[in-house]
Amino acid sequence: MNKKRMRLKGLIKKESLQIIRDPSSIGIAFLLPVVLLLIFGYGVSLDAEHVPIGIVIEKPGHLAMDFTGGFYNSEYFSPTVFSNIQEAEKALMKRRIMAICWIRSDFERRVLSTKDSPVGIIVNGVDANQAKIVTGYITGVWIKWLSQYARSKGLRLDAPVNVEQRIWFNAAVRSRNFLVPGLIAVIMTLIGGMLTSMVVAREWERGTMEALLVTPVRIKEVILGKIIPYFVLGMGGMAISVVIAIFIFHVPFRGSFLALTYASALFMLTAIFLGLLISTAAGSQFVAGQIAIVITFLPAFMLSGFVFDINSMPFPIQVITHIVAARYFVSILQSLFLVGNVWKIYIINCIWLMVMALLFFRIIRKKSHKRLA
Amino acid sequence: MLRRILALTIKEFIVILKNKKSRMVLIIPPIAQIIVFGYAATFDLKDVGVAIYNEDRGEVSRDVIARFQGARVFKIVNWIQSDREIAPILNEQKALMVLHFHEDFSKDILRGKGGNLQIILDGRNSNTALIALSYCRQIISDFNRAYSKRFRGVLPPARLKVRAWFNRTLNSHWFIIPGIVALLTIVVTLEVTALSVAKEREAGTFDQLLVTPMTPFEILLGKSLPGLIIGILEGTFIILMTCFWFEIPLRGSLLVLYSGLFVFLLSAIGIGLMISSISLTQQQGLMGAFMFLVPAVVLSGFATPIANMPEFVQRFTLLNPMRYFLVIVRSVFLQGAGFDILWTQYIPLAIIGVVSLAVAAALFRKRMY
Amino acid sequence: MASNLPDIPSKDDNAIAAKGVWKVFHVGKRKVEALRDCSFDVKPGIVTGLIGPDGAGKTTFMRLCVGLLIPDEGSLSVLGLDPERDYLKIQSEIRYMPQRFGLYEDLTVQENLDLYSDLLGVPEEMRKERYDVLMSMTGLGPFTRRLAGRLSGGMKQKLGLACTLIKPPRLLILDEPTVGVDPVSRRELWHIVYSQVEREGMSVLLSTSYLDEAERCQEVILMHQGEVLGQGLPHEFSSKVKGHSFMLRVPGGEKRRLQQELSNRNQVADSLILGERIRLVMWDALKPKEVKDTLGLSDKIEVESVPPRFEDAFIWRLKKRLMEKGESVRFKIITHKRVKGKRDEPVIVVKDLKRRFGDFYAVGGISFEVKRGEIFGLLGANGAGKTTTFRMLCGLLPASEGTLLVAGKNLRKARAKARVRIGYMAQKFSLYEDLTVLQNLRFFSSAYGLYGKRQRERIDWALDAFELIGEVDTVSKNLPLGYKQRLALAAALMHEPEIIFLDEPTSGVDPLARRQFWAHINSLSESNVTIMVTTHFMEEAEYCDRIVIMKRGKILAHGTPEELKERYHPEGIKNPTMEDAFIALVESKGEVANE
Known part of the structure; x- marks a missing residue:
């Protein structure tokens, strides 16, 4: 075995032993993805169910009952009846109900005279997104009732244009299917950043770096010796995450595993480089920790396209998202899982990841040298 | 006693602010993040790419298309001629959806049969797909209404009159941006507190502190105040940005808002110090901070509603201080809520704060050697 | 790589040759000249000591030699190579052990050795043999599977040394290898170094602030504030102050006051308390009678001329140098509020004190009393249980069993107010x-x-008494070690405590600072302050009124330094030092305990 290989082997072994000795690293690499994926996979959903809705019928009648019956039959709602609008509004204020369906006393009279009778719908708009989704559900109930009513009266109320929707890649429109792959990217950013952001600073603080530097070891070997064990660890965490996504959450996987492995490796490297960069630049564990908290998790959460659609962001912000490595990985993962091998998307994002990885590596390389200060 | 606490607080501030890097970490990211996240975090769509596949030669389809062209949400990016072109466009995300008008679309409608408009959506992001779809339905429904009125003279017997309270235009920025107040303050507070005891343990100064006449309670206060002050300052900054930069209405009283911020900070500091006291090293402190922060953010209702979570996860979120503060901050901003409505949020927050602070203080002395 | 190695320098070439080396650092806004025009050679095949107080530039020089730093000016050649250009070659030819040798504490002894074997490219087949040699030499054989972090301080240093010696280098550079190491381990370290020099013919450059160790070097380079003061054989230095050294035997308890008085006399270069006696170094060579006359000592005091030690020469030389530069060499004497209460009344009472960690008794039942105004030393090898005892006394750790009273209170349970009465360093x-x-x-x-006013007064007092006034605004991270020590002591004394606890207060501090430190302690004791101190440094034990020697959580011996020296001195040694007695005691009793 030549000396170069021997040195590298020694460093890798050392780092691996340190990882094994510190149960928190193992915990982060394996336990964190499992726990987070399980909690989030079950917990994070944009699909509303059993939305509490208040129903106010000022003058009970056959038609009003018929209409509101639609809410009781729908799994999307869990309705409560209020005797007057004031009480319902109070409940809305207190967030006990999300929306009110308010049927006034003249509802039946106006419907029968086909006078375009209004049904008052009040939604709590604080959570605008949910409000929109709930409004959509209510519209669904209304349309259903309308066509039933028309049929029973023998009226021709066919709409001129009917919408026939087909949702590709995710026919059941399960939000989990896109959130879980995105989550994997966020978790991997954390793992890469968290595991490595302190490792270099720690060696300086404990004085081990000085002892290391005066051996014949090359600085490149020191860096590689740090990267390889954490890379293996991170890929292990990645593999577990993918297994959970496919077998527990039943997210379809339509791409090739080879492509997934390659992209994951590339992303893992980028995340680890970022961690090492923080560690090298910060100088102390204290500062490294602070920086890691601020610049790894939140950007990956907010700007990766994991929850918030990048295309809807203002242009300057879209430009900024390009410095968040997770964004490329989220895009790759969502395509590989739900669509298949879309090479154009895959290659473009991989190139971006590669550019970032190289850039980080260059900076690390430049910032680390075999001299003090 | 006050003087001792003050001295400790000043010391903590010097430690936090002395280092240029750590000073930057406290100041720059919150400013950058409120602006970037404020714009980035939205569920509302704009410029959704639409591809039109029109096999119909009639007039009606042109009218429908004109309505899509007129909508701000959509942007027609492509006109395609054949079925084969659909897949690549969606796969490669050139457009989010394809509107497909059949050959007989206009003919069917003129015959009074009703024409089918096929909408094919990229469901990769199911939320985006659903919202886009609901915009489409809106457009079609408006079209139908107008068309029926003009050419058939009939109207349905009832219609929905939807009003959204607190956020009339259902702008999702109004929902997300006040949430960022909670998000950034908890991050900053953890940053200040989660490593502070562990750092002193590693340096050996914590022993020095324990042999002084300071009681654990005093140490606790001295360690909490910097987090509290920094948290309130940063919170204020973000609130100001929310009001004046993003122009989100603040309808409730500042007193209610700041009481909430105060109790929230207490609980965040308590948890931060608790993590710090358990940790033997800064590395462990950092891991602890992440282990708390990540679930706390994701399961807070910040982006996805708690009500949509399964029962056991919902119960779990009762321990999450951010959950309560998010309700407070949003209700005060948009709803103008007062103590009468929000007291149910203050109490659990206060309990979390008191318990975690007490545990932290108890751990100061227990976790020795 | 091997093809373009330079010609290997012949045996006669110097291991290190420095010519006009300058190195300047910028610490904060200050400019620190760490090395000023240093020129000297380090000869091959011998042990050379780099001796000097804190801030002399020893560490900087060593870092230059291994290519961790680059000289600003001057030329430096290490084994005939240029450390700036050929640092990689140098790093494979020489070994350097930094002050805090970077052992990986979460790796076992064996794993640390393996790591360094890999890094140094030691072929697998040669390792076993080499490990066996090193392990038997260091006595670490039984502990190969223990985590390095769980070794005692002495064992850690031995392991560090073993790691650097895995591949015998041509030049070994050791930066303060014996700091924080107990006397037994120190002897072993020296033994290892010498055996390597003899067996492998390597050159060694080491720095130390223990001056007795300078005498074990074959050549000594004296440095001060970045300059070289001299180079030569250790005895050449000592012989220059022949006739300057005296031993005073002082009857009664007057030694402290007398030493304090003598230390600032113009004719005296150095004075030290050694048990019941005082060691004096005069500026001039004198006869005992002349000493008595010039100093005006009373007849009760016996004065005896003694052979000079290296330390005498070092202090003499250093102070002379300082005086030439116009700096003060007088020791500050601090004033402290006189503590009320009878002297000799017990203020610390420890009875059957035990502390258990799991199944292991770190302290296994010890009892002693400390009286008011006493300087009481807690001695022991690394890992003897001193620190645990100390932490219990200060209330940082609960005792598992036994009683423990400090100023009549158990500090663990006492209200915070009781803690005002103690100081802790x-x-x-x-x-x-x-x-x-x-x-x-x-x-x-x-x-x-x-x-308020009281605080300002005390701060002014501290700045003045501990000569910190010039460094008021220096960030303490950037202070030299000696200043840090003074600051730490000042911080512990701000509230004028009755009892102070000092945990290894002089570890790594240079001889001058150590003397100043003990001058402070002396004056505190004079003011009736009770002082409890742990130390590795046996000479310091001589300053104490009474000492306790611990081993494995038990008390081996206790009494005054004189008594202990008398009782335990090894056979055949005249005038034993405390170190002799300590080693003899620990080794003999240790074997008994093992059986």
Whole structure:
């Protein structure tokens, strides 16, 4: 075995032993993805169910009952009846109900005279997104009732244009299917950043770096010796995450595993480089920790396209998202899982990841040298 | 006693602010993040790419298309001629959806049969797909209404009159941006507190502190105040940005808002110090901070509603201080809520704060050697 | 690579040749000249000691030699190579052990050895043999599977040395290898170094602040404030002050006051308490009678001329140099409020004190009393249970069993107020590194409840008494070690405590600073302050009124230094030092305990 290989082997072994000795690293690499994926996979959903809705019928009648019956039959709602609008509004204020369906006393009279009778719908708009989704559900109930009513009266109320929707890649429109792959990217950013952001600073603080530097070891070997064990660890965490996504959450996987492995490796490297960069630049564990908290998790959460659609962001912000490595990985993962091998998307994002990885590596390389200060 | 606490607080501030890097970490990211996240975090769509596949030669389809062209949400990016072109466009995300008008679309409608408009959506992001779809339905429904009125003279017997309270235009920025107040303050507070005891343990100064006449309670206060002050300052900054930069209405009283911020900070500091006291090293402190922060953010209702979570996860979120503060901050901003409505949020927050602070203080002395 | 190795220098070439080397650092806004025009050679095949006080530039010089730093000016050649250009070659030819040798504490002894074997490219087949040699030499054989972090301080240093010696280098550079190491381990370290020099013919350059160790070097280079003061054989230095050294035998308890008085006399270069006696170094060579006359000593005091030690020469030389530069060499004497209460009344009472960690008794039942105004030493090898005892006394750790009273209270349970009566100086001078000197003092005085005028007075006092005035605004991270130590002591004294606890207060501190430190302690004791101190440094034990020697959580011996020297001195040694007695005691009793 030549000396170069021997040195590298020694460093890798050392780092691996340190990882094994510190149960928190193992915990982060394996336990964190499992726990987070399980909690989030079950917990994070944009699909509303059993939305509490208040129903106010000022003058009970056959038609009003018929209409509101639609809410009781729908799994999307869990309705409560209020005797007057004031009480319902109070409940809305207190967030006990999300929306009110308010049927006034003249509802039946106006419907029968086909006078375009209004049904008052009040939604709590604080959570605008949910409000929109709930409004959509209510519209669904209304349309259903309308066509039933028309049929029973023998009226021709066919709409001129009917919408026939087909949702590709995710026919059941399960939000989990896109959130879980995105989550994997966020978790991997954390793992890469968290595991490595302190490792270099720690060696300086404990004085081990000085002892290391005066051996014949090359600085490149020191860096590689740090990267390889954490890379293996991170890929292990990645593999577990993918297994959970496919077998527990039943997210379809339509791409090739080879492509997934390659992209994951590339992303893992980028995340680890970022961690090492923080560690090298910060100088102390204290500062490294602070920086890691601020610049790894939140950007990956907010700007990766994991929850918030990048295309809807203002242009300057879209430009900024390009410095968040997770964004490329989220895009790759969502395509590989739900669509298949879309090479154009895959290659473009991989190139971006590669550019970032190289850039980080260059900076690390430049910032680390075999001299003090 | 006050003087001792003050001295400790000043010391903590010097430690936090002395280092240029750590000073930057406290100041720059919150400013950058409120602006970037404020714009980035939205569920509302704009410029959704639409591809039109029109096999119909009639007039009606042109009218429908004109309505899509007129909508701000959509942007027609492509006109395609054949079925084969659909897949690549969606796969490669050139457009989010394809509107497909059949050959007989206009003919069917003129015959009074009703024409089918096929909408094919990229469901990769199911939320985006659903919202886009609901915009489409809106457009079609408006079209139908107008068309029926003009050419058939009939109207349905009832219609929905939807009003959204607190956020009339259902702008999702109004929902997300006040949430960022909670998000950034908890991050900053953890940053200040989660490593502070562990750092002193590693340096050996914590022993020095324990042999002084300071009681654990005093140490606790001295360690909490910097987090509290920094948290309130940063919170204020973000609130100001929310009001004046993003122009989100603040309808409730500042007193209610700041009481909430105060109790929230207490609980965040308590948890931060608790993590710090358990940790033997800064590395462990950092891991602890992440282990708390990540679930706390994701399961807070910040982006996805708690009500949509399964029962056991919902119960779990009762321990999450951010959950309560998010309700407070949003209700005060948009709803103008007062103590009468929000007291149910203050109490659990206060309990979390008191318990975690007490545990932290108890751990100061227990976790020795 | 092997093809373009330079010609290997012949045996006669110098291991290190420095010519006009300068190195300047910028610490904060200050410019520190770490090395000023240094020129000297380090000869091959011998042990050369780099001796000098804190801030002499020893560490900087060593770092230059291994290519960790680059000289600003001058030329440096190490084994005939240029450290700036050929640092990679140098790093494979020589070994350097930094002050805090970077052992990976979460790796076992064996794993640390394997790592360094890999890094140094030792072929697998040669390792076993080499490990066996090193393990038997260091006595670490039985502990190969123990985590390095769980070794005692002495064992850690031995392991560090073993790691550097895995591949015998041509030049070995050791930076303060014996700091924080107990006397037994220190002897072993020296033994290892010499056996390597003899067996492998390597050259060794080491720095130390223990001056008795200088005498074990074959050549000594004296440095001070970045300059070379001299180079030569250790005895050449000592012989220059022949006739300057005296031993005073002082009857009664007057030794402290007398030493304090003598230390600032113009004719005296150095004075030290050694048990019941005082060691004096005069500026001039004199006869015992002349000493008595010039100093005006009373007839009760016996004066005896003794052979000079290297330490005498070192202090003499250093102070002379300082005086030439116009700096003061007098020791500051601090004033402290006289503590009320009878002298000799017990203030610390320890009875059957035990402390258990799991199944292991770190302290296994010890009893002793400390009287008011006493300087009481807690001695022992690394891992003897001193620090655990100390932490229990200060209330940082609960005792598992037994009684323990400090000023009549158990500090663990006592209300915070009781803690005002004690002062504590932690190991390694734990200060807030990010705070300036003034901020540290302000913080600690406030923590002890001082404020307003009183606080200002005390801070002024501390700045003056501990000569910190010039460094008020220096961030304590950037202070030299000696200053840190003074600051730590000042911080512990802000509230004028009755009892102070000092945990290894002079570890790594140079001889001058050590003397100043003990001068302070002396004056505290004179003011009736009770002092409890742990130390590895046996000479310091001689300063104490009474000492306790611990091993494996038990008390081996206790009494005055004179008594212990008398009782335990090894056979055949005249005038044994405390170190002789300590080693004899620990080794003999140790074997008994093992059986």
